[in-house]
Amino acid sequence: MELQPQNLEPLQSQRIAVLGYGNQGRAHALNLRDSGMDVLVGARKGTGAERACEDGFVVRSFLEAAEQASILVFTLPDPVIPKVFQHCCPALGGGKALGFAHGFAYHFHEIERLPDAHYFLAAPKGAGVILRENYEKGTGLPVAIAAESATNPGRAWEIALSYAYAIGACGVPLRTSFEEETVCDLFGEQSVLCGGLMYLMEAAFNTLREAGYSEEMAFFECCYEVQRIMEVFLRFGPAGTVRRVSPTAFFGGVTRGNRVLNPRLSEELHGLLSEIQKGDFGREWKKELSEGGKIMESAEVRLRHSAWQKTFERMREVLVEPV
DSSP states (O other): OOOOHHHHHGTTTEEEEEESHHHHHHHHHHHHHTOOOEEEEOTTTTTHHHHHTTTTOOOOOOOOOOOOEEEEESSOOOTTTHHHHHHHGGSOOTOEEEEEEESSHHHHTTTTOOTEEEEEEESSSSHHHHHHHHHHHTTBEEEEEEEEEESSSHHHHHHHHHHHHHBOOOOOOOEEEEHHHHHHHHHHHHIIIITTHHHHHHHHHHHHHHHHHOHHHHIIIIIIHHHHHHHHHHHHHHHHHHHHSSSHHHHHHHHHHHHHSSTHHHHHHHHHHHHHTTTTTHHHHHHHHHHHSSSHHHHHHHHOOOHHHHHHHHHHHHHOOOO
């Protein structure tokens, strides 16, 4: 990842306010500053504000940050963004650029579309800690960008592209839309990353454990090796992967995999996608929040006390990669 001066020109002479100093916010702020940008942080009093001060940033309230910056980036959790946006709304007009790390609040009209503001999205494809680590190593992360503006779309895209480079995009940022990024991101989380894959690993782990095999071996074979096969997949692709596993693994996978993920899978996946597109999931998520997060709390308690978690904790030292 090598930044060129022309990549950053649209952000130069601008003051950027990063609102929120959590997982994504801290990485964005640090990377922007190291790219030579003028950055301040908007945060409530508490851990985030204290950490931003320790990192050497000027810290202001959300409204003060909005008043003092020409570019504002909302890196807060999706449910919090609408409240902070509404609070800061008097200071958000006048041609300012309003950025987001995820398109949920914008796409589902949780925030107002101000006629004289430029909206942009810069969504790194990885957690904030990885974004920061990769920036420091000079490798970067893929970043998806989108932009909308009623008055100057070209300017909005210019800022989005420049911002992506400033936070550490590797290669050319992927152009998308707020709608596409939001729907694809939610679908990927639900169907694979935090849904399907987690349930598949746990079910496979429990199948071996219940058949009398050791929890340690079950964890290695059904959980730990997911990381290893994905390293091969992301380097060589699907066809390259099957050429780099054993013939036994290849044959077993192509003849048994579709028995685990059976023909009903396609129907269920289309159902998940439809729920996201129609806003059903968004409404369900808001209801969960209004009821105090009961479903999430119950799931977290179950996982915390599961054999799966306890096995991981016993094996933590074995799983640590040598430096």
